[in-house]
Amino acid sequence: MNAITRRGFASGLLLSFAFAPALAQQTTPVAPRRLPGSLNTNRRLDAWLHIGADGRVTVCTGKVEIGQGAVTALMQIAAEELDILPGRITMVSGDTALTPDEGVTSGSQSMEMGGTALRFAAAEARAILLEKAAARLGAPAAHLRVQDGMVSAPNGNGVSYWALAEAGLLRREATASVRPKPPAEHTIVGQPLPRLDIPAKVTGQAIYVQDMRLPGMLFGRVVRPPSYAAQLLGVDLDSVRKLPGVVAVVRDGRFLGVVAQREEQAVKARLALAAAARWSLPSALPVQADLHAHLKTLKHDTTTSSEKQAEAAPVAQRLQASFTKHYLAHASIGPSCAVAQYAADSASLHVWSHTQGVFPLRGDMAKVLGLPLDKLRVTHVQGSGCYGHNGADDVALDAALLARAVPGKPVKLQWMRDDEFTWEPYNPAMVMEVSAGLSAEGRIVDWQYDVFSQGHNNRPGNPARGINLMPAWHLEQPHTPPYPRATPQPAGAGDRNAVPLYDFPNQKVLHHLIPEMVLRTSALRTLGAYGNVFAIESFMDELAEAAGQDPVAFRLEHLRDPRGRAVVEAAARLANWQPGTRGDGSHGRGFGFAKYKGLSCYVACVVDIEVDRATGGIRVARAFAAADAGQVINPDGLRNQIDGGIVQAISWTLKEAVRFTPERVTSQDWDSYPILTFPEVPQVQTVLLNQPDQPPLGSGEASQGPAGAAIANALKHATGLRLRALPYTPDRVKAALERS
Amino acid sequence: MAAITLTVNGSSRQVEAEADTPLLYVLRNDLELNGPRFGCGLGQCGSCTVLVEGQPTRSCITEVGAVAGRSITTLEGLGTPDRLHALQRAFIAEQAAQCGYCANGMIMAAKALLDSHPEPSEPEIRDALASYLCRCGTHNRIVAAVQRAVREG
Numbered sequence A: 001m002n003a004i005t006r007r008g009f010a011s012g013l014l015l016s017f018a019f020a021p022a023l024a025q026q027t028t029p030v031a032p033r034r035l036p037g038s039l040n041t042n043r044r045l046d047a048w049l050h051i052g053a054d055g056r057v058t059v060c061t062g063k064v065e066i067g068q069g070a071v072t073a074l075m076q077i078a079a080e081e082l083d084i085l086p087g088r089i090t091m092v093s094g095d096t097a098l099t100p101d102e103g104v105t106s107g108s109q110s111m112e113m114g115g116t117a118l119r120f121a122a123a124e125a126r127a128i129l130l131e132k133a134a135a136r137l138g139a140p141a142a143h144l145r146v147q148d149g150m151v152s153a154p155n156g157n158g159v160s161y162w163a164l165a166e167a168g169l170l171r172r173e174a175t176a177s178v179r180p181k182p183p184a185e186h187t188i189v190g191q192p193l194p195r196l197d198i199p200a201k202v203t204g205q206a207i208y209v210q211d212m213r214l215p216g217m218l219f220g221r222v223v224r225p226p227s228y229a230a231q232l233l234g235v236d237l238d239s240v241r242k243l244p245g246v247v248a249v250v251r252d253g254r255f256l257g258v259v260a261q262r263e264e265q266a267v268k269a270r271l272a273l274a275a276a277a278r279w280s281l282p283s284a285l286p287v288q289a290d291l292h293a294h295l296k297t298l299k300h301d302t303t304t305s306s307e308k309q310a311e312a313a314p315v316a317q318r319l320q321a322s323f324t325k326h327y328l329a330h331a332s333i334g335p336s337c338a339v340a341q342y343a344a345d346s347a348s349l350h351v352w353s354h355t356q357g358v359f360p361l362r363g364d365m366a367k368v369l370g371l372p373l374d375k376l377r378v379t380h381v382q383g384s385g386c387y388g389h390n391g392a393d394d395v396a397l398d399a400a401l402l403a404r405a406v407p408g409k410p411v412k413l414q415w416m417r418d419d420e421f422t423w424e425p426y427n428p429a430m431v432m433e434v435s436a437g438l439s440a441e442g443r444i445v446d447w448q449y450d451v452f453s454q455g456h457n458n459r460p461g462n463p464a465r466g467i468n469l470m471p472a473w474h475l476e477q478p479h480t481p482p483y484p485r486a487t488p489q490p491a492g493a494g495d496r497n498a499v500p501l502y503d504f505p506n507q508k509v510l511h512h513l514i515p516e517m518v519l520r521t522s523a524l525r526t527l528g529a530y531g532n533v534f535a536i537e538s539f540m541d542e543l544a545e546a547a548g549q550d551p552v553a554f555r556l557e558h559l560r561d562p563r564g565r566a567v568v569e570a571a572a573r574l575a576n577w578q579p580g581t582r583g584d585g586s587h588g589r590g591f592g593f594a595k596y597k598g599l600s601c602y603v604a605c606v607v608d609i610e611v612d613r614a615t616g617g618i619r620v621a622r623a624f625a626a627a628d629a630g631q632v633i634n635p636d637g638l639r640n641q642i643d644g645g646i647v648q649a650i651s652w653t654l655k656e657a658v659r660f661t662p663e664r665v666t667s668q669d670w671d672s673y674p675i676l677t678f679p680e681v682p683q684v685q686t687v688l689l690n691q692p693d694q695p696p697l698g699s700g701e702a703s704q705g706p707a708g709a710a711i712a713n714a715l716k717h718a719t720g721l722r723l724r725a726l727p728y729t730p731d732r733v734k735a736a737l738e739r740s
Numbered sequence B: 001m002a003a004i005t006l007t008v009n010g011s012s013r014q015v016e017a018e019a020d021t022p023l024l025y026v027l028r029n030d031l032e033l034n035g036p037r038f039g040c041g042l043g044q045c046g047s048c049t050v051l052v053e054g055q056p057t058r059s060c061i062t063e064v065g066a067v068a069g070r071s072i073t074t075l076e077g078l079g080t081p082d083r084l085h086a087l088q089r090a091f092i093a094e095q096a097a098q099c100g101y102c103a104n105g106m107i108m109a110a111k112a113l114l115d116s117h118p119e120p121s122e123p124e125i126r127d128a129l130a131s132y133l134c135r136c137g138t139h140n141r142i143v144a145a146v147q148r149a150v151r152e153g
């Protein structure tokens, strides 16, 4: 099986066939017919597939591997539709010179957009090959059979794809007129195919951008201001230039960096440069304890996420509550990294990056660096897990700004731990206010919900409106980020999952987007869904209690969606949910449910927790989950995503908040931003409800909201304490228990 | 810069570096090994772990001068894609990686554990890995992989 290795990072072109890059950015004709998935925006078959005379198939995808197995799953889809063994396929992913532009790999869209496109493209390619085979074999295409690329006629004659392959075979616009295989016929899709990249990762092969070594490569490091608002008062660059191995010291406005022969020399020069710089350090941030009250005082742009009115029974009792969460860090284990190399004449630039979007990154970088688009190539190489928009894009610009000082030489730059923690764009702090009316029969008849949040989607990709690359904000000629805009429902952003899946006759959901960057924010797994599901599902339990009903039964009372009901029931069954049980003061269990984005994967989660009342410490002892991600492409990969999401959510819920003082962010390392460790990770039991006739749904972000909410409900069940403010760190739980 | 002789994965290697250079940079940049990875540079996360005389050691805070002449084992020294070590085989069998950036530390820590405790209990495995961080939530698969390596040796 061919991994997506960049065989010889230095080699310019990876593919043995000539690929005209123009084809990858085909302009769409006037009023084109809508094609499925990303095929709609990348309409040429040869942008996706190449059938080689040598028996190899190349599949190009604009989606990239960010540690979720997406590229393996896409390969399974192509192999399935072409009727070839997966081992014949070479995957090429995310390269502005080689692959289709599929925007950003995010929002669990790889299967829905990229997978759908590949499925139709491959089915059509197979039909084209069969048509040629039919002519060659003198038998109707409908009578031909294919096994691993070998086409045979009923009379026993045969011809292989490889013999039929010829230049230009797929040089045509896709029509999506060939129906992909019905799921019942799948033999590769749905199987737990081992991930392509894991053997390399456990044996120390070069696979990450951090592992790139180019001839003559130098090492860069940056020195950031101590805070967002800090201004550079003065810096002695000469003292740093004299240090051993230092090749260049760069200053552009308050952007500072060094380039050195050896990595440890760059690290030492960074320290020296930091010591040589004098900064102002104004108190520009709120007091963290007052954060949520402060957020509500800021200007916000309000949009209506949902509004419904209908006849309903009168309200007999009304409940209301306010929930909060803090800023969360992506906290990738490997700090962000990039390699950049200007041509010796400085006219063009090649960047290797673990960005989630090679094309959007290229657009923003080209504007900042003043390069034409076709002079800037961005190639994806894997990095550490990112979980959204971490420092990947920023460090690519950092590397380019340093490489510009040493034309012809590649510069590798990996951020230090504190660069990542203090400058990455966090998941926003949020306030969720909810009020609901119960009828005399205990049904929710009215639901009012307000969510306050900064923007969750401040990625590169709108260079005409502004630049979302942090280093560009620090230049002598600074760029500014675009004014944040709300992402429309149903996906939403700050209001992602703010619209409950439950059926309430009257509801109003308002999203208040705060444009000011108190702390810098952007996309982290689930965007607003984790906070909104925490609030909605906590409040559902509060309402169930007020109505005197079991939480699971109460949810089902309000849920018509049959797949949602099936998932709720499956999780309750798996966990042997018993209505009416009581917590004993320190042990309890809780339930949480959501359909991610209101249009994707369904997850219901049950957790059992233990609370140490003396310390306030919470341990999740066990977790159970039921998930419906539509058609299951790779069950093992899907479980890995659901379980991983639960573990990550336990960490967010029990431990995490970015810390800051009025002067600066103080979460700088793993001591000041602790995350869940092995002894704290529970066993997770997951049941998958396969829906072979439904489209596959992304799953990387579906379990976090339900898991966080289940912990909140378990804490209440165990101790009687309803804690509406995240995170549930021991000090905060202890203080709340003492107050209650 | 001084010439320093190291024994890495059984071979003697000479490098030119300042004695206070973190071992991690020498392994990655001079010896072109990829197993040990930079995660924090502070000794907090474990992703840079190597074995020095069999002991799990954080190479990001170990000066190269301090390990001259001592026997260093990296992930590459355990096995290769064609000749996998039992732990590597088990990590693949359990698909115990998402991004995989932490995998080096996990495998090296597990190697040291199994060398001293060939049949650890599940809680012992979790305790031995307590100071090795994973952000992807792959913990349970990593524990299962170590258990599989114990079973299948």
Ligand code: FES
Pocket (backbone or CB within 6 Å): B037, B038, B039, B040, B041, B042, B043, B044, B045, B046, B047, B048, B049, B058, B059, B060, B061
């Ligand atoms: S990189 Fe050495 S412990 Fe984190």
Ligand code: FES
Pocket (backbone or CB within 6 Å): A067, A333, A385, B097, B098, B099, B100, B101, B102, B103, B133, B134, B135, B136, B137, B138
């Ligand atoms: S698998 Fe990504 S950090 Fe562990």
